[in-house]
Amino acid sequence: MAAIFLYPKIDKVIGSPNPYIFNFQKALAKNHHVVNAKSPNRGILSFFTHFFKADLFILNWPETIPEKKFGSVQKKLFMLFLKLAKAYSKKVVWILHNKGSHHKGENPVTKNMFDVLMAHSDYIITHSYAGKDFVSSAYPNYISKVHVIPHPLTEKLGEYRKGEKKFDFLIWGSIFPYKGIDVFLDYLRETPELKNTKVLIVGKCSDTKYKSKILSILPENAEFKDELLSLEEIAAYSVQAKFTLFTYKSQTVISSGSLIDSIRMGAIILGPDHGAFRDMKDLAFMHTFKNFNEIPKIISEFNPSDEQIEGDRNTFMNQNTWANFVEKIGNITGI
Template identity: 35%
Template sequence: MIRFTIFPRLHILPGQKANPYIHDFVTSLEREGVSKVVNPPHKNPLLSLLPPKNWGDVFIFNWFESIPDFKYGPLQSVIAICFVLLLKSNRRKIIWILHNKKPHAGGHTRLKRFLTRFMAKKSDLILTHATEGVEMIRTHYPYAADKIHFLHHPTKNRLPESSNEMNPEYDLLIWGSISRYKGVLEYLTYLRENPQDLKICIIGKCSPASLADEIRCIAPKNVTFICESPSFEELARYIRHSAFVLAPYCPESVLSSGILMDSLSFGARVIGPDVGSFKDYACEKRLKVYTFHHYDEIGQIVAIHKTDPVSQESYRKFLEENDWKHFGDRIIELTKSIH
């Protein structure tokens, strides 16, 4: 039985919505009964790891380089560094999952760079969900090149019974938690300066909340903005009534994208920046993923590919090959290869 400790494992309060990645990760590791996650959810996911009772044989760190953005981030970063050194002295194995080129939030730049370099050096295994992540490690941290592995971002099969409508209500759907790094304001600014005959729907809660007012002020008349977080059932309906899901992300920090994978799980056509997973899946013939370098290419993609047929069978095969069960199996297999 392999014992895992996963960071961060937050305690989610009733009524709260959170990124399901960690919950699904834990479930995938415990599904077959050959491994167990020993640390329970906690309101402080770092400090909760300090008691040895929460120590597994293998520690999996997600978003380690973003610890400076936590409350008392610089102090927690020092604790995290010392803790990793303690784990290494106790011969625990460390897996670092590289999700982004750099943390999305600004500030503490030097500290975040140090933490990235630190984990590249101290980890026994590095995993990333985009081939660009592999290139990043090999280029900037060549001493860690033999530790980096690409694994598809795991996904689920939520395909509808029939294909999306051929005459959708919206050309573009932008959905999910809306943060500044996601480029929504930049794209709306572009649309105001370059009016286009596109019907666009934006649905999602904003962080910070003031971002919603900025969107309302700048959004052209052809943009519908719904400031709420849809359920997956509601999201399925919005995707079914949209020709494309658009991720207008600023490309500086993005590698993999949960929005991309969740959209594909519904059988969506997706448009995103020519980086990371978007670039990878634009080359995947079974999927309909299109990439842009500049915003003016988005309208062209819609015009050319709006009626491209989506093969549900091709999507289904891709989704099932890269579901959470297979992901958990691959993590366990790679863990066993650590010497």
């Protein structure tokens, strides 16, 4: 049993957030002691209040620390933590979720955090070979630290059902510019082959400017519900859609929690040919495109009676449970 500090600590669920940390903590706690599991969230200060209790620190999204309140101060404290971790032989695992900042793009602050984390992490776990390729290209000196483990999944929320569908495409999740929904809507308006398709977009958009842009270009065959829904409510829409579409244009994306939940919902997925989407492109429930122009051909050739769809889904889910994820981290780190 290892003593593990898991970052970030989230105290409660509000609405429908990414449940990654909750699932991670639950899986770790089965065979290890998560030292900050029952402690209140103290942000960067928790690294120090739990420092001597933990042998292994598992960090998720630490590169975003400078973007938080009092970010410059938090960054300095984080740098101090990394120096102390090295001095006291504490092991640091960085879960590399993204290749940069989705929202801020390339910027020197995030680049500096990546530089620091590459150098000071003992192990780097990433959920897609795109993450490994990124390190190999941008930080080749640290490639030996990198290990690829697919994003783990919890239980199924549904299975694919062939038959008549109310919608051709479901796009769901929080609405941000990096997801490229506006680009797809422009394509939809200009493409005769898709003029009769029905599109449902479900997700909360807190960016009023971007929301106005989406509404201004929303074609008649597309519906936008600016709502924060539970996964069960989204799964009900998924059953009514032929495909769940991911329009991501950002190359910072390595994996996606929404992708993982869509697999759980029994969706047939259309996504960009990079990151975890590319890793899964040989599975019957996954179809990828290099650009939107490939979508009409993909949907015209889709066979809803393909028995391999649920076979591939079941195999993938059985191989990539949270228990297996923690076991693989244990094999890598020796905990």
